[in-house]
Amino acid sequence: MRAGARRSRGSGPRRWAPFLALALAACSPLPRLDPEFGHSGQKPPRLVGAKGPLSAARSDAVLDALAIRSPHADIFERHLALEEAVADSPLTTGNAVRLLQDGPATYRAMLAAIDAAQDHINLETYIIEDDDVGQRFARALLAKQRQGVQVNLLRDSVGTLGTSAAFFDELAAGGIAVLEFNPINPFAARIGWKPNRRNHRKLLIVDGHTAFLGGINISSVYSGGSFSRSSSPRPAARPAPRRDPPPATDAAAAWRDTDLQLQGPVVAELQKLFIASWAQQQGPPLAHRHYFPAPLVAGKEVVRVIGSSPDAAYSRIYVTLLSAIGSAEASIHITNAYFAPDPQLLAALKAAVARGVEVVLILAGQTDSWLVFHAGRGYYDELLAAGVRIHERRGVVLHAKTVLVDGVWATVGSTNLDWRSFLHNHELNAVVLGVDFGRQVRTMFDADLAASEAIELDAWRRRSLALRLREWFAGLWEYWL
Numbered sequence: 001m002r003a004g005a006r007r008s009r010g011s012g013p014r015r016w017a018p019f020l021a022l023a024l025a026a027c028s029p030l031p032r033l034d035p036e037f038g039h040s041g042q043k044p045p046r047l048v049g050a051k052g053p054l055s056a057a058r059s060d061a062v063l064d065a066l067a068i069r070s071p072h073a074d075i076f077e078r079h080l081a082l083e084e085a086v087a088d089s090p091l092t093t094g095n096a097v098r099l100l101q102d103g104p105a106t107y108r109a110m111l112a113a114i115d116a117a118q119d120h121i122n123l124e125t126y127i128i129e130d131d132d133v134g135q136r137f138a139r140a141l142l143a144k145q146r147q148g149v150q151v152n153l154l155r156d157s158v159g160t161l162g163t164s165a166a167f168f169d170e171l172a173a174g175g176i177a178v179l180e181f182n183p184i185n186p187f188a189a190r191i192g193w194k195p196n197r198r199n200h201r202k203l204l205i206v207d208g209h210t211a212f213l214g215g216i217n218i219s220s221v222y223s224g225g226s227f228s229r230s231s232s233p234r235p236a237a238r239p240a241p242r243r244d245p246p247p248a249t250d251a252a253a254a255w256r257d258t259d260l261q262l263q264g265p266v267v268a269e270l271q272k273l274f275i276a277s278w279a280q281q282q283g284p285p286l287a288h289r290h291y292f293p294a295p296l297v298a299g300k301e302v303v304r305v306i307g308s309s310p311d312a313a314y315s316r317i318y319v320t321l322l323s324a325i326g327s328a329e330a331s332i333h334i335t336n337a338y339f340a341p342d343p344q345l346l347a348a349l350k351a352a353v354a355r356g357v358e359v360v361l362i363l364a365g366q367t368d369s370w371l372v373f374h375a376g377r378g379y380y381d382e383l384l385a386a387g388v389r390i391h392e393r394r395g396v397v398l399h400a401k402t403v404l405v406d407g408v409w410a411t412v413g414s415t416n417l418d419w420r421s422f423l424h425n426h427e428l429n430a431v432v433l434g435v436d437f438g439r440q441v442r443t444m445f446d447a448d449l450a451a452s453e454a455i456e457l458d459a460w461r462r463r464s465l466a467l468r469l470r471e472w473f474a475g476l477w478e479y480w481l
Helices: 013-021 056-069 074-086 102-115 132-146 165-173 266-280 316-327 343-354 370-377 380-386 419-424 435-450 465-475
Strands: 047-049 091-101 120-125 150-156 177-181 203-206 210-214 254-256 258-263 301-308 331-336 358-364 389-393 396-398 401-405 409-413 425-433 452-454
Touching (some): 102 203, 102 254, 150 165, 316 419, 358 435, 370 465, 425 435
Parallel strands (some): 047 091, 150 177
Antiparallel strands (some): 331 401
């Protein structure tokens, strides 16, 4: 197979948004969150372990242990009640969770898992490039298919628009089941033409025992580590915001992203989501394999996976995130690549500061999406004035999507803080509860913070008219971003 040209893009639909918008007849609203929803008459959280659902007493013991170790125990009681009401997957215990930073570490772990596969491999991705990294994955997947391991690939139509047809043809010729999600070609549509509904999930499941999820696509833009010497800012790096820096992506900059490697009972919940997506797209019947092996105790982490879809009444990830922010007692630390918040999310962040919670955002300092970059900056003044601290990551293209609340509630996934993720995309996040994993996320956050530049309110208010006009123009499109 021929390696294709390298492309620097992490959010392809953003470029299509103004055109795809014309195809839609109406706009969908975000849900309004009732502060009392989930706090009365709700069943206690369901916990599932390696041997199935835990008894009420055992579930209480697991959650009590988490709360005892946390200096902010109320986060569990106040958050879990609402999360349980909106999530369609249980809390699972007995999981191992490994935090992976950037492409090189994530690809090594993914390829090692693929190489060890014995029964099946399910891969769901937004982007898979026909480049050096894509070729490495293609060779690994084809090799396993030849060994009798069934490989199923669900790829987004817009995200893989620049990937050659020959790339997928060779995968299919090798026996891999390849399914295109919501084809951009209306004549190829299987369930009605829905060009604005994209699959932004990144999910790899191997043998039903190991899974990977997060923000990392399969692309050579992730070939460099974001904390390496080669990715540090050079003399020509972007200057301070008030000096009108161009937000365009530096082709030489590394991409900063985050993924999780998961093992344990939670993998079965991810498998259900993959199979449901395949069926919803009316793909051919999946080959008979052992998709749900007996789950094993792999660790001590308590995890819930949340998949959101525009076909649902509301985004479960959106409501869960608002619940966590509303339950915060001490701190909210957010790292996100594409920030174009709706009014309710803005209000939740400002309300948290007003009740004494530290709110710190690490956002992109350079980007592959001009519109969303400036749309998000249009809210800096309002947030800074309310006491939210904002930092922009320098020297890399930030693509990570993580949230840490009170050091004990963490989420990592594919969801950006913008209208597109909450309304138009299929997204996937994992919520991990506990001090130990929270400490790892905080260490990662602090490292990014040290490599970021603080945005100060007085300096920001001195930005040029040109920047203000860009923010105004980008704001016109933020619903589609």
